[in-house]
Amino acid sequence: MSISEAIKQKAINLGFDAAGIASAEPVEAKYVKYLQNWLKEGMNAQMEYMQKNFDKRIDPDRLLEGAKSVVCVALNYKPPEQTMVPAGKFGAVANFATYQDYHGFIKEKLFVLAEFIKEISGNDDLKFKACVDSVPILERVFAEKAGLGFIGKNHMLINPELGLQLLLGEIITDIELSPDKALNSGCSDCCKCIRACPTGALSTGGSFDSNKCISYLTIEYSGQVAAELAEKIGDRIFGCDECMLACPYDMRAECRVNKEIKFYGDRKYLALDSVDRMGPSEFEEKFKDSTILRSGLERLKRNAQICDKNLSGHN
Ligand code: B12
Ligand code: SF4
Ligand code: SF4
Secondary structure (H helix, E strand, O other), rough: HHHHHHHHHHHHHOOOOOEEEEEOOEEEEEEHHHHHHHHHHHOOOHHHHHHHHHHHHHHHHHHHOOOOOOEEEEEEEEOOOOOOOOOOEEEEEEEHEEEEEHHHHHHHHHHHHHHHHHHHHHHOOOOOOOOOOOOOOOOOHHHHHOOOEOOOOOEEEOOOOOOOOOOEEEEEEEOOOOOOOOOOOOOOOOOHHHHOOOOOOOOOOOOOOOOOOOOHHHHHHOOOOOOHHHHOOEEEEEEEOOHHHHHHHHHHHOOOOOOOOEOOOOOOEEHHHHHHHHHHHHHHOOOOOOHHHHHHHHHHHHHHHHHHHHHHOOO
């Protein structure tokens, strides 16, 4: 088995559902242009961090000098069971947030994988950078390049077998590995996700407007949500899965295999009155190992009020 194959096999043994390798060359010009326009048009809304580190986002060498390869991994989090919608006033949490915070979970495994790469390549001086979400790198573009899937019209990285409820991570390293080929697959003439998006954040022209995205509004945005958007949030208290759940690739996807990442079925629906009453210490205790903690109690309470209004039928 080649070193590259052994690394991918190790990633699977560590509990990832897919692994692939991309060269660390800068991303193609079409992606650079897309990102430039996206930022110029203010599609990043108030996520100022997206305006920073442009060079790093498109070129791994800016993140790790001498970068040669990017080992990309994906973790399937499609829940094995559907939680019943409880009667009463509850806010729905996006599936990724019904697990323990994935950032630490994936990063720990990437460090083990990096140690393995050092060992198998016999290179003690190997340089690497482990990335999950917050590192400025276009994760979906590298995952696509590494053959893990294709980028759909909902902008998600879609693997034909595993679907799109996938979390991504990467190891940028300075050793030369054999790159995989990108998949030859795509959405063809389907547009289900665009029709399913409650706010029109997605367009057939390929744009993605964070200003309208419920995931952005409920997780990242801290101001008051404009009334016409607030009513479209419905009962979504944290994140949004609509453009994924509408996708045929999700319907036929396998469910999560990894049983190591902690799943909290009871976080799928949060009682709105209990969020309203929640104090800081209860919030920290309940969500200490959750991505919900990062957004803070104030935002969660604001979202609960929006959901409450929507469920009461007046806005
Ligand atoms: C900022 C961000 C957000 C923002 C903005 C979303 C967005 N579409 O950019 C908000 C808060 C809205 C968000 C929401 C979500 N996010 Co988010 N987010 C990120 C983050 C940190 C950066 C993404 C980014 O670079 N955006 C910039 C824009 C320009 O990127 P883009 O729309 O994907 O477009 C690029 C390519 O896809 C491609 N492209 C796309 N369309 C087209 C069309 C044409 C014509 C061309 C040429 C190119 C092109 O070109 C662009 C490159 O420049 C990444 C982590 C990372 N470091 O990458 C996670 C990440 C993308 N998020 C993730 C997840 C899970 C989500 C949510 C599902 C969470 C939820 N359930 O609420 C939603 C999904 C929303 C959606 N449909 O995209 C996962 C996605 C995994 C996957 N399978 O794809 C990531 C990779 C985190 C991770 N490590 O797993 N997110
Ligand atoms: S996450 Fe929700 S609001 Fe955002 S693009 Fe997808 S369906 Fe639309
Ligand atoms: S719903 Fe259709 S258009 Fe949207 S990502 Fe899935 S296959 Fe592509």
